[in-house]
Amino acid sequence: MHAIELDGVTKRWDATMAVDDVSFAVEAGSFVVLLGPSGCGKSTTLRMIAGLEEVTAGRVRINGGDMTDEPPARRNLSMVFQSYALFPHLNVRENIIFGLKVRRVESGERDARLRRVAELVGLDELLDRRPAQLSGGQRQRVALARAIIAENPICLMDEPLSNLDAKLRHAMRVEIRELQQRLGMTVIYVTHDQTEAMSMADRIILLRDGRIEQDGAPDELYSLPASTFVASLIGAPPMNLIDVADGADGAVIEGVGHVVTGGAGAGRRLGIRPEHIEISAGDGLPAALIASDYLGADTIVTARAGKQDVLVRVPGHRKVNNGETVRLSWPRESAHMFDAATGRRIGYADPPAAAIQSGPGADE
């Protein structure tokens, strides 16, 4: 039995198809991230699970029971809103226990739970403040506390960290993840930040225009992106996507003789992650270094081959003499091939014809 199961869920508003035939099932106790660019239907999906939005088609099951037409309160789940949705006239204590009061939990039990939760999220000192008297991070904690005090096994979060600064965001990320594991909650977490998704998720469901583009563990999305769309979203900086053309001995980059991979080139795109490319003096793709972006632990160097820019991650600090010519090389198992027209993955790139003669190894 799955904690949450979506079966062909669709949401349409007159002209817009916000969510289009989405199906997935979430294991109890897992942390699932809905990732995707703005407007791809993440919030709508989450709101349909919560029951705040009616589905146009499809079924929503929670703990095995069909909840498609049940009101939100009957679904036994909590939600953290992007804007926190704290009641401005109630103090922190009243905000947290709002739901317990609605459900008439008796006051001894209520106070005990409040004490436990307030300590858990570090709010014990602030219970008498109003939301307006709190910092963004503290408000975030109140929203979180209100969600967990209900002791619902499922918690939905809609970009809960988007209003925080980078440092606080990192701290809260760790806290939420730790809390989820400690309490064994099932969390569906919406974000458009791939770093957040990669670092927190047991599993990422990547949405594009209301459809699931890829569904898998973070390292699966990283190492086997199903399309150029996934490849360009996961990783910082994301995968290089290089247009290739037909050459005499295999695919080449327009204007550069060097064979980058075996097989046909036209109609395909080569994907290589910046961290898998090495700058070497000997063999490889000739390129000119044109810029560098120093990040501290490493440097992102921009190299130009033909008309295409290729990002390379180099450890440490690397100065670039403009126009300095180098050779770029990469292990052949880290080169990916995509169909240029559909963007779908074809497989790992074929090795250059000279090296191996075997055919393309499609893995999907």
Place this chain on the structure above:
Amino acid sequence: MRQVYGWLLLTPAAILLIAFTHYPTVATLWHSFFSQGTAMRPAAYVGLENYLYMLDDEIFWKVVRNNALYAAGTIPASIAIALLMAVWVNGKLPLRGLARMAYFTPTILPMIAVANIWLFFYTPEIGLLDQFMRLFGLPSHNWLGDPDTVLWCIVVLAIWKEAGFFMIFFLAALQSLPPELEEAGRLEGAGRWYYFRRVTFPLLMPTTLFVLINATINSFKLVDQLFILTKGGPDNASSLLLYYIYEVAFSFLDEAYAATLTVALLATLAIIAIGQFFIMDKRIHYR
């Protein structure tokens, strides 16, 4: 130099305010300490004599009592109805725009026109109200001619006229509440009434205060309907303070006493407004 500019910019507004608000107020206060002058006898300073006369004036007390009843009848009812209508038309409702407009219509009609409409309702025998009563076999009644019912007729009319206006303020305030709050409430299982009582109503407090002050002032200010419907009668049973002031000044031509009554009205309004502000202020500031 900049100061000169500042003052120049202020001047037009200041002139209007002084000429039409501050000066008349002070002049009224001044007049209330003088006797009514005639051709033979110029006005003379009489100190508090006008005020002592007022305290002995039976009609004054009757009018004050009427006005208190009128305020007590119109203010809570019009606010409650306004709030109810606002919550109602704020929801998902077919023909919502039409409903909003219908509720707002009484507000844009001039009071004189409204009074004429209601005159037709209240007319004995042929009026709408009497025709309605006849359906239930009840006898005809002269609603506006009976001292026991006339004031309540005026009250009902005022509620009908004001509720739509106040609804607009409540509606604006309701629309400015973030929808996530309601969603959060729904997730926690809060029913509509519970949510209204614990969240919506407290969050509407600033608007309620604003509306309350306006309603209070209106209950002293809005007397146009008396000119059409009752002229304050019968036997002053429907006369209100401001209408009485009008009568004293322009029918009895006693400007000095009218000034005295006006000072009493202004003082009452000021005290009520300040009182409401301070009492309510404590309870509505959550930011």
